[in-house]
Amino acid sequence: MDEIIADIRQAVTENHRIPIHAIVLIRAGSMPLTSSGKIQRALCKARFLDHSLDVVGSSYVGHAMSRAVAKPNHRTVPTAV
Numbered sequence: 001m002d003e004i005i006a007d008i009r010q011a012v013t014e015n016h017r018i019p020i021h022a023i024v025l026i027r028a029g030s031m032p033l034t035s036s037g038k039i040q041r042a043l044c045k046a047r048f049l050d051h052s053l054d055v056v057g058s059s060y061v062g063h064a065m066s067r068a069v070a071k072p073n074h075r076t077v078p079t080a081v
Contacts, residue, residue, distance in 0.1 A: 019062075024053060030054040
């Protein structure tokens, strides 16, 4: 898992030049989808914040995000899930 997470972090940094505060790998097939197969983004965000995703690996960087993930508040949320 550590190698996969490091590869994701490197690829996003190199290609998009944005910081990554959290990477969460979930079990295959556990992504909430609509009946047409689209990702239910609001539900994914809610499950990320309340720790109910079926996580198989994760990485959190930065004190502020770690605190927000550990104790969710509505002012600090990820911009993409």
